[in-house]
Amino acid sequence: MQENRVKLAFFGRVPTEDPRLVPVASVSPDRPQRLHKSAARAFTAMRRAALRDGYDLQIASGWRPHRWRDREHYNSHLRSRYGSVGEGRKWVAFDSPHETGLAFDLGNPKPLAPTSATVQAQRNSPVYAWLVENAERFGVTPYRREPWHWEVNVPLSEFQNPSTGRTRKVLTIAAVAVAGVVLSLLVT
Numbered sequence: 587m588q589e590n591r592v593k594l595a596f597f598g599r600v601p602t603e604d605p606r607l608v609p610v611a612s613v614s615p616d617r618p619q620r621l622h623k624s625a626a627r628a629f630t631a632m633r634r635a636a637l638r639d640g641y642d643l644q645i646a647s648g649w650r651p652h653r654w655r656d657r658e659h660y661n662s663h664l665r666s667r668y669g670s671v672g673e674g675r676k677w678v679a680f681d682s683p684h685e686t687g688l689a690f691d692l693g694n695p696k697p698l699a700p701t702s703a704t705v706q707a708q709r710n711s712p713v714y715a716w717l718v719e720n721a722e723r724f725g726v727t728p729y730r731r732e733p734w735h736w737e738v739n740v741p742l743s744e745f746q747n748p749s750t751g752r753t754r755k756v757l758t759i760a761a762v763a764v765a766g767v768v769l770s771l772l773v774t
């Protein structure tokens with residue numbers, strides 16, 4: 587299970603009202619969650635497979651807006667919450683991959699939850715074992731430090747225009763069909 591980290595500096599932030607953000611299964615109807623279309627497609631396919639094995643994967647936090655007014659706002663939060671900027675940076679990033687819509691935190695099934703208090707229980711859980719075994723085939727990769735946090739790293743062109751992937755697939759199918767017809771004409 588390899589990490590393939592999503593870097594905000596590479597993709598850039600996705601703004602609040604962006605058509606690339608679509609709804610995904612959330613832990614709570616009161617807190618709807620969205621992901622970038624490509625990540626949503628990967629998550630939903632993985633979710634379907636997990637459901638068949640009895641795990642109802644739900645997202646506690648998908649896309650998030652940038653949280654900090656500036657560096658000082660960020661640093662003062664870390665000092666008050668974690669005691670120091672150095673300690674806080676281990677847990678809270680200034681630039682979060684969540685701002686791309688390509689990262690998500692699972693909040694169900696339990697014990698999965700975005701909290702460092704239960705890291706060990708999460709790592710030892712059957713649902714985590716399922717993810718370790720299966721996530722990769724859906725293009726979903728881990729952040730080992732946080733068992734609840736998963737990412738879908740895609741090519742930049744796919745990120746900018748998520749319909750490209752599907753269009754290419756349709757064109758390929760069409761090309762194969764045409765080639766088949768041409769071939770059958772040549773043969774007969």
Ligand SMILES: [Zn+2]
Pocket residue numbers: 684689690691735736
């Ligand atoms: Zn996260």
